[in-house]
Amino acid sequence: MLKHFSTQTDSGDVQMKLRPIAFTAAFIAIVSTASAQEFHRVTVMAFNVENLFDAEDDPDNTGDDTYLPLAVKQADPDHEANCRAHNDIDFYAQQCINLDWSEAVLDQKLAALADVIVAAAPYPDILIMPETENPAIVARLNNALPSELRFQTLVQLDSTSVTSDRGIDVAIASRLPLAAAATAHQVDFGTDTELCGGTRDIIEVPLTLPDGKALHVFGVHLPSGGNPLTCREHAMRTLIATRSALPQDALVIAGGDFNLNCSETRGDLFQRMVRFGRWGVPPEVTSGCAEPGTSKHRERGFGTWFTWSFLDFFLVSENMLAEQRSMSGWFVNLGSFRTAVTSGEQIEANGEGFVSSKRFNPENGTGVSDHLPVMIELVTR
Incomplete structure (x- = not known):
């Protein structure tokens, strides 16, 4: 109960001192209410798991012919011819012919990925994974995690075309439940379909945040750097269009492998795509080609060992964004954006000691992926 205080001046006027006391009480009430509300943090990881194929043949997908046991390949009289027919570059043709993607090798790959995920701190509540072949291999990776850390929600729609692409898709795993059905959005290349070929579908997964609100998570894997920038522009336009179809106040995060190198993210086109799409982006992404990054940026014909890109x-x-008004109670801490190096198997050095990400080597079971994972945190206001 508020007490009323008054003072007497020399002139006899009474000056009430209610306002400061009332303000203080109201402030205490607000702070007490805020303190009683539970603070939430949701950690998101994006990790290109690099060619996570199973060891079984999909007869409809020639793109998985590389990822079969050598004994299966040698038993097929047409295997070598098929490899040469579907791989224009000799390196990839030889890999398709000779790589032994056995169950033992696959177990090593899964264990290496699981080690990185388990060691992440904080442990991810949402995991976006480009380059997964099918739902079964995603479930197998989830089972490779300790039982108490397995994800309750697994989304792999297996929707990407096996004729225009290799049949790999973006998967999303989460400890949060689905808020609605997941959707695959095919990238519209418009008049550049022949130029760009195919690419992975953009996956939209609505998840229920701890306070009951919905978070729309988009998993992306844009056309590779071997394609012209216009192909990635088309994919970004598809992402912006699908995001724009949501209510204006929808909470949205898009993550994965954008395949935009450090020169492209510094360019005017990317800046305009960010503004037009009403996005926020961690400042490191547009800071240039210096370390850190998620993969080395190599220009053919130039020595670029020192340059990195946040692909x-x-x-x-x-x-x-923290500086924006929002009634949702959530914001993304852009300052929490970081690469996650949790295992020595993730990195290698050349003969001069310069570091890069270490792709998985099936011959000796070392390495993990040619990309380093990134993490970011969502917190309640």
Whole structure:
């Protein structure tokens, strides 16, 4: 109960001192209410798991012919001819012919990926994984995790075309439940379909945040750097269009392998795509070609061992930026954006000691992926 205080001046006027006391009480009430509300943090990881194929043949997908046991390949009289027919570059043709992608090798790959995920701190609540072949291999990776850390929600729609692409898709795993059905969005290349070929579908997965609100998670794997920039522009336009179809106040995060190198993210086109799409982006992504990054950026014909790119990053809806007004109670801490190096198997050095990400080597079971994972955190206001 508020007490009323008054003072007497020399002139006899009474001056009430209610306002400061009332303000203080109201402030205490607000702080007490805020303190009683539970603080939430949701950690998101994007990790290109690099060719996570199973060891079984999909007869409809010539893109998985590389990832079969050598004994299966040698038993097929047409295997070598098929490899040469579907791989224009001799390196990939030889890999298709000779790589022994056995169950033992696959177990090593899964164990290496699981080691990185388990060691991440904090442990991811949402995991976006480009380059997965099918739902079964995603479930197998989940089972490779300790039982108490396995994800309850697994989304792999197996929707990408096996004729225009290799049949690999973006998967999303989460400890949060689905808020609605997941959707695959095919990238529209418009008049550049022949130029760009195919690419992975953009996956939209609505998840239920701890306070009951919905978070729309988009998993992306844009056309590779071997394609012209215009192909990645088309994919970004598809992402922006699908995000724009949501309610204006929807909470949205897009993550994965954007395949935009450090020169492209510094360019005017990317800046305009970010503004037009009403996105926020971690400042490191547009800071240039210096370390850190998720993969080395190599220009053919130039020595670029020193340059890095954030091929993997996150875009967040503007209504989750800390400086923006939002009634949702959530914001993305852009300052928490970081690469996650949790295992010595993730990195290698050349003869002069310069570090890069270490892709998985099936011959000796070393390495993990040619990309380093990235992480970011969503917190309640």
